[in-house]
Amino acid sequence: MKRYELLKQLARLVTAEDLVVTSIGGVKPEWYSLMPSNGTMFADLLGCATPFALGVALNLPHRRVVALDTDGGVLFNLGALCTVGKELPPNLTIIVLDNERYEGVVGGPPTHTSGRVDLERIAEGSGIPCTATVREIENFFEAATQMLSDGQVGLIVAKIEPGLFKDIPPERAKESDGIEDKYRFMRHIEKLEKISIRPRYALE
Amino acid sequence: MESRLAALVIEGLKRAHVRFVVGLPDSMLAGVYVAAEKDPEIRYVAVTNEAEGASVAAGTWITGGRSVLVMENSGLRAACEALARLGLVNGVPVTMLMGYRGDLGERFHWGVNHGMTMEPILKALRIPYWIIDREEQIVPAIGRAVVHGISSLYHTAVVFRTPLVDEGK
Numbered sequence: 001m002k003r004y005e006l007l008k009q010l011a012r013l014v015t016a017e018d019l020v021v022t023s024i025g026g027v028k029p030e031w032y033s034l035m036p037s038n039g040t041m042f043a044d045l046l047g048c049a050t051p052f053a054l055g056v057a058l059n060l061p062h063r064r065v066v067a068l069d070t071d072g073g074v075l076f077n078l079g080a081l082c083t084v085g086k087e088l089p090p091n092l093t094i095i096v097l098d099n100e101r102y103e104g105v106v107g108g109p110p111t112h113t114s115g116r117v118d119l120e121r122i123a124e125g126s127g128i129p130c131t132a133t134v135r136e137i138e139n140f141f142e143a144a145t146q147m148l149s150d151g152q153v154g155l156i157v158a159k160i161e162p163g164l165f166k167d168i169p170p171e172r173a174k175e176s177d178g179i180e181d182k183y184r185f186m187r188h189i190e191k192l193e194k195i196s197i198r199p200r201y202a203l204e
Numbered sequence: 205m206e207s208r209l210a211a212l213v214i215e216g217l218k219r220a221h222v223r224f225v226v227g228l229p230d231s232m233l234a235g236v237y238v239a240a241e242k243d244p245e246i247r248y249v250a251v252t253n254e255a256e257g258a259s260v261a262a263g264t265w266i267t268g269g270r271s272v273l274v275m276e277n278s279g280l281r282a283a284c285e286a287l288a289r290l291g292l293v294n295g296v297p298v299t300m301l302m303g304y305r306g307d308l309g310e311r312f313h314w315g316v317n318h319g320m321t322m323e324p325i326l327k328a329l330r331i332p333y334w335i336i337d338r339e340e341q342i343v344p345a346i347g348r349a350v351v352h353g354i355s356s357l358y359h360t361a362v363v364f365r366t367p368l369v370d371e372g373k
Contacts, residue, residue, distance in 0.1 A: 048286060197267070
């Protein structure tokens with residue numbers, strides 16, 4: 001299963017009303033080219049996609065929130081799964097794109113999931129009630145469809161092949177930096193929720 | 205019974221419209237975690253390390269839920285990479301409240317190093333901070349730190365020193 005194919009399926013399920021938080025890595029340009037709105041926060045930090053998405057989910061419990069995390073990202077901050085298991089935000093779905101390697105590093109050295117480490121079992125042991133490991137695109141679509149609609153926190157470990165999608169059309173290529181990404185997301189939330197997050201004058 | 209420190213911190217948080225307290229417990233601000241967890245207007249989120257805490261706090265903040273990260277000042281070291289990326293790359297602020305472990309007069313050998321590194325790290329990350337030691341500073345310090353986070357879109361910190369904090373026995 002290739003990541004881009006998986007993300008295409010996810011884009012069918014995620015609506016303009018939903019919010020997504022991504023990890024660093026190949027997922028960023030690929031999801032950017034497919035996403036339906038500015039409702040994605042492209043976080044630029046290994047290990048922060050899931051806890052950042054947890055914060056979003058806790059603050060906006062009426063919105064579905066998807067964390068697009070990676071094997072390297074989850075391993076970097078395993079405690080975050082325990083916090084998710086403690087808080088149990090019903091509107092959060094975590095998708096771990098597990099290619100069993102640090103793909104952005106020269107040579108793509110293996111992560112621990114290439115061996116005996118099983119992130120689904122760790123998630124189960126962290127108290128996350130709904131978990132799955134999928135290897136085929138049909139199984140991913142089925143699991144994601146269920147977890148996005150079942151009203152409880154879930155985690156899918158999606159075993160994907162390594163490799164970046166190389167044919168993103170130039171007009172859909174991601175050229176923005178982290179600051180622009182933040183403003184787009186923040187202004188999107190302000191419109192969506194009809195709130196002011198950063199007023200012109202911040203009053204005490 | 206809620207400590208005077210905890211009561212004033214909660215008052216400061218409410219005046220600043222803070223709805224989320226993200227924390228990893230420590231002794232100096234022990235009463236604050238308990239008070240935050242008990243308060244019906246505040247959502248307390250316990251985390252497993254301060255880097256994770258910074259990310260959770262950033263996630264609530266950027267979606268309109270003002271938050272603070274409460275921790276020992278050693279947590280600043282644990283949170284460094286998260287703070288650097290969230291602040292310098294994305295510009296999403298995290299306001300931190302921390303006890304000044306390792307301040308002059310520290311009685312615990314293991315705490316001395318916290319004091320040696322805290323201010324250099326805050327300065328290296330260009331985080332504005334206010335070290336307070338009087339009760340009347342608590343509410344305004346929290347308010348100013350939260351407001352500065354909004355206007356600068358960058359992290360801020362309030363550091364509580366003796367005699368405000370319980371140094372432990």
